[in-house]
Amino acid sequence: MKTKKNMTICLLCFLLMSTLARPAEKIATIPILEMVKAVAKKVIKAIDLRIQKLQNKTIWLQNAQKKIENILSKLKLEEISDWTQKQKDLYKNYYEELTKVKSIITYYKRIKDISQKQIRLVDEYERAWNLFQEDAHFNVNELEYMQRVYSGILNESLKNIDQIFLVLDSFTTQMSDAKRIEIINTVADQIDANYDDLILFNRQNILLSLQRAKTQHDVKSVKKFYGIP
Template sequence: MKKRIKTLLLTAIIAFGAADHCRAQSVADCIRQLALDYQKLASLKSILGQMYTGYDILSKGYRAVKDVSQGNFSLHEAFLNGLFIVNPTVRKYPRVEDIINDQAMLVSEYKTTWSAYQSSGKFSPDELSYMIGVYNNLVDATFKNLNDLAMVLGDGQLRMSDAERLGVIDRIYLDSKNELSYLRKFNDQAGRTLAQRKQAQADKQIINSLYGLNP
């Protein structure tokens, strides 16, 4: 399933890259829809699992029924099964939306800056190779964050309390903020380098023009 999400996200990113007017909001909508599709599949898996569990209990016959009637089974199971069901309040936690928006912004900003740096002609092949390595690591982290978010929001995926789910979401939120902050610092540094090299080239052209030198 994780590989499926990554494939779908890659397809979405490539599709958005084909249009220069793509904005971060449209990327966010795509990611949001993919997350919903994942949750639907997770819900279906949960339903099938519950059907199998029900059949398994019935097949065990009298002993299981007796345990339930005596309270040795139902209370414990009800509590544990409840931990599989995500409270709507958790799904509406504001940081869920923040995470999706941050991840969409990261992808959008990475694509824009990478295209500019790659086409500038001011970076060596080794420098470009280093850049794409940094970007790939950040995108991989994005896929992991979104997969973790889908898991913690999906019914029947993880046995966790609401507090534990919120704790995971908080961790993903901080990771997302740190990754976006790192991307922007990296892009700022690369942008300053690009500006300096363009200025150096312009200065050289002025000097060549003043002294009649060939470039």
């Protein structure tokens, strides 16, 4: 399973590099990026379904726990000591399971946030790249440089997919909470860094285009082109 995921990442990276190797072409649709978004959306959909099931389980556990608590409240103090060990263990198991379920829901929601940001990263790349290709202030060599930078950022973001699946699989395998949290935090930090790098690079390119505008009219045109107030 792990090997297949790594092979998928390698294939995606190869397709990305070959796609980004054509600076003179106007890229209307980039299959590699659509694949990245499709995988991220698939993760989000799967997580939504898991969260729904866990929330239903949470309700059931809370109701079961409440029933036992009601029994406890009705028992007299001397009767509590006679309460069977089986019932005590059952109450303890419900409480522990409820805590575990709530913890997993928290993990899932964080993974969903990471996947959503990865989709925003791809969308922001597509939007900016399509604009830069139309901007007459950039020559072919500069567009090639942009592609190399974007390729590095996007390749780094692709590595998060494998890590996300690793965390999802960890709920059916042996992995400590500490290790799971460590992976999630690392992936979240990485995708945040990828997103911030991309946004900063886009801003630098827009600023360069503005600096190259020769007239006030040209400056206004560039601002309008990039949606700058």
